[in-house]
Amino acid sequence: MFWNRLSLRHGLIAAGTVVALLAGCTHPSVKPVSPSTTTTTDTPVTWNTLPPTSDTEVVAGFKAWRAGCVKLQNDAVWAKPCQAAAKLPLSPAAVRDFMQSQLDIYALGTDEGREGLITGYYEPVYVGSLTRTAKATVPVYAVPDDLIVVALDEVYPELKGKRLRGRLKGRTLVPYDAASTIASNGSKAPVIAWLTNPMDLQFLQIQGSGRVQLPGGRQLRLAYADQNGRPYRAIGKWLVEQGELKSADVSMQSIRAWATAHPARIADMLASNPSYVFFERKPDSNDGPSGSLNVPLTAGYSVAVDRRAIPLGSLVWMSTTTPDGLNLSRPVAAQDTGGAIAGTVRADLFLGTGDSAGELAGRMKQAGRLWLLWPRGVALPSASAK
Structure with missing residues (x-):
């Protein structure tokens, strides 16, 4: 099955910035509790x-x-x-x-x-543009025209909350493209903004919403709209497995510092996470x-x-x-x-x-x-x- 196993939130996703970046590495003083194995x-x-x-x-x-x-x-x-x-x-x-x-x-x-x-989690603000420029070359996609979402509980009530995501290949529903494929080949989706750094897009997807600082001072608000249905894999965990960082040192700051020091390996790191989030514009507001x-x-x-x-x-x-x-x-x-x-x-x-x-x-x-x-x-x- 290729339904979304991350259970993405409506507004902000993958809550718990450090946890989302590590996904499985735990704080030494806190024992994780699995709702499926405890009372x-x-x-x-x-x-x-x-x-x-x-x-x-x-x-x-x-x-x-x-x-x-x-x-x-x-x-x-x-x-x-x-x-x-x-x-x-x-x-x-x-x-x-x-x-x-x-x-x-x-x-x-x-x-x-x-x-x-x-x-804790937050709403990030990243520099960008409404049009592609020499510096703003990383697209933020809206929901693709060819993304199909099937609510499984309409047929199987016991699967409440489960959704199947994919695209049609002939008459067959197949898994939607992984993040690395979308990054390389693009998507059949409108581009709603352009960012200047691929790491900004990754962190925007981890947080699930954010703002784009446009030339002239306006901030464009973006929110989670949908996802490609692929499972979320933590890029921080990949860095630990590669021996690049220790689990205790993983944070947004340490990951960004590693990416700055290893620009040629950014694509490999991002490819380790097949999940990809699509966004929608929200009205300008000073509210959260x-x-x-x-x-x-x-x-x-x-x-x-x-x-x-x-x-x-x-x-x-x-x-x-x-x-x-x-x-x-x-x-x-x-x-x-x-x-x-x-x-x-x-x-x-x-x-x-x-x-x-x-x-x-x-x-x-x-x-x-x-x-x-x-x-x-x-x-x-x-x-x-x-």
């Missing part, structure tokens, strides 16, 4: 068990979650709490009272423990990019989660640290998903736009805990319903 536990706890945080953090996290309520107006679980939240003044006392009166708390974990992995919930993400307070463990739209309490060792405890909004986000205690924190956010995302790989804040009196969904 999830949602244990009810009291409010005083939550790690403390400031009023500023509580209000900011609540505000980010409330912004997503526009997509939950008809949701059986969240419609009523969202209606109540819409009328709430943004004062610390009102927000804390709302949470404690309207929501129950469940400590998330598995039979392997309650500590998991917290990573849209995630899987299709609402703008809030820097520092929107997270990507595994929706099998945490339903989209949920309010979550997160406790972790920054790469510099500072404690980070706050409510966050589950508004996105991603292929590298798998497991019960697993979250990817959206960190913003541009180089500073990217530098932080490149280092964010922390141990952490999660608590699900769920409407009082509403039964938790089964794993199959999330």
